[in-house]
Amino acid sequence: xxxxxxxxxxxxxxxxxxxxxxxxxxxxxxxxxxxxxxxxxxxxxxxxxxxxxxxxxxxxxxxxxxxxxxxxxxxxxxxxxxxxxxxxxxxxxxxxxxxxxxxxxxxxxxxxxxxxxxxxxxxxxxxxxxxxxxxxxxxxxxxxxxxxxxxxxxxxxxxxxxxxxxxxxxxxxxxxxxxxxxxxxxxxxxxxxxxxxxxxxxxxxxxxxxxxxxxxxxxxxxxxxxxxxxxxxxxxxxxxxxxxxxxxxxxxxxxxxxxxxxxxxxxxxxxxxxxxxxxxxxxxxxxxxxxxxxxxxxxxxxxxxxxxxxxxxxxxxxxxxxxxxxxxxxxxxxxxxxxxxxxxxxxxxxxxxxxxxxxxxxxxxxxxxxxxxxxxxxxxxxx
Ligand SMILES: Cc1ncc(COP(=O)(O)O)c(C=O)c1O
Numbered sequence: 001x002x003x004x005x006x007x008x009x010x011x012x013x014x015x016x017x018x019x020x021x022x023x024x025x026x027x028x029x030x031x032x033x034x035x036x037x038x039x040x041x042x043x044x045x046x047x048x049x050x051x052x053x054x055x056x057x058x059x060x061x062x063x064x065x066x067x068x069x070x071x072x073x074x075x076x077x078x079x080x081x082x083x084x085x086x087x088x089x090x091x092x093x094x095x096x097x098x099x100x101x102x103x104x105x106x107x108x109x110x111x112x113x114x115x116x117x118x119x120x121x122x123x124x125x126x127x128x129x130x131x132x133x134x135x136x137x138x139x140x141x142x143x144x145x146x147x148x149x150x151x152x153x154x155x156x157x158x159x160x161x162x163x164x165x166x167x168x169x170x171x172x173x174x175x176x177x178x179x180x181x182x183x184x185x186x187x188x189x190x191x192x193x194x195x196x197x198x199x200x201x202x203x204x205x206x207x208x209x210x211x212x213x214x215x216x217x218x219x220x221x222x223x224x225x226x227x228x229x230x231x232x233x234x235x236x237x238x239x240x241x242x243x244x245x246x247x248x249x250x251x252x253x254x255x256x257x258x259x260x261x262x263x264x265x266x267x268x269x270x271x272x273x274x275x276x277x278x279x280x281x282x283x284x285x286x287x288x289x290x291x292x293x294x295x296x297x298x299x300x301x302x303x304x305x306x307x308x309x310x311x312x313x314x315x316x317x318x319x320x321x322x323x324x325x326x327x328x329x330x331x332x333x334x335x336x337x338x339x340x341x342x343x344x345x346x347x348x349x350x351x352x353x354x355x356x357x358x359x360x361x362x363x364x365x366x367x368x369x370x371x372x373x374x375x376x377x378x379x380x381x382x383x
């Protein structure tokens with residue numbers, strides 16, 4: 001029986017979320033609900049795979065096996081109904097590694113790359129650190145959540161070389177619909193704009209259906225570089241495993257060659273067996289996890305509406321991240337953070353880094369007792 005409410009202890013886990021409290025918040029006594037991993041144990045089948053690998057007692061150079069990419073292909077077919085081409089998929093240690101390298105390969109210095117705000121901070125970092133120019137298409141706040149402004153989208157994307165799509169969206173929690181995705185595809189095809197589609201959260205759908213933009217026809221597929229990973233799905237971020245699906249086999253081979261030039265030849269000793277096991281045997285666990293996350297979200301949104309009504313929050317359609325609107329308090333991010341840390345004893349990710357000042361992101365992927373504690377702390381800070 002999986003128990004997502006079991007007491008957990010990450011004190012010896014070298015966890016960025018827990019061990020990083022002093023460095024990033026100046027105090028160690030905070031409840032950390034910031035970094036996007038889960039305070040939930042990975043599936044037993046994954047731990048078994050890791051133990052079996054450890055039992056081999058030899059951890060020399062590795063070589064990618066066919067079962068690794070094969071497990072992703074089967075998983076995506078089963079979960080999302082999309083057929084991926086085995087030959088066009090490459091391993092990459094992390095999605096951020098892929099973003100960095102894809103930007104280098106697909107664009108030249110000074111080129112414009114469009115993203116949508118609020119945004120996952122690494123999009124901006126990777127574009128700017130490569131000397132490319134960030135262009136922002138702001139998402140628009142509507143009663144039911146963020147929507148895209150397609151007039152501004154077209155205006156800006158036509159002068160961009162690449163558009164980075166985040167689907168599902170971190171931090172807004174949107175699952176872009178078939179209509180929205182088709183519109184993006186239509187505009188990008190019209191102007192020949194390449195799309196890097198970050199779909200790392202695509203297995204964490206709580207409401208709706210994930211539509212991978214590359215699945216919308218060959219014309220758009222020719223422009224799309226899809227980033228996928230089992231690490232968010234099964235809470236394995238520390239093992240470093242992800243994938244990129246390319247439009248052509250040649251582009252995949254070029255990417256693999258570029259990665260090998262910086263010494264990233266093959267998946268590490270542990271990640272292949274763990275990911276294969278997760279994809280092949282982890283579906284039942286995932287379904288239970290999604291139920292747990294839905295329950296936590298329901299509980300948190302209800303608590304906030306009743307106890308801290310000045311905070312506005314919507315249920316995300318995907319991810320385990322709540323995007324809290326704190327603008328009613330009229331404070332800048334520094335002051336909001338101070339209130340959270342000093343008055344609440346709570347560590348959240350502040351909105352400024354996402355180009356969403358006045359907001360904070362709260363990670364609810366934890367046992368219920370921890371969520372209750374976190375919400376009480378939030379109330380102490382802002383109630
Ligand atoms: C949208 C998005 N992309 C990428 C990442 C990071 O992925 P990785 O650890 O594989 O670099 C995250 C992590 O939170 C994310 O939210």
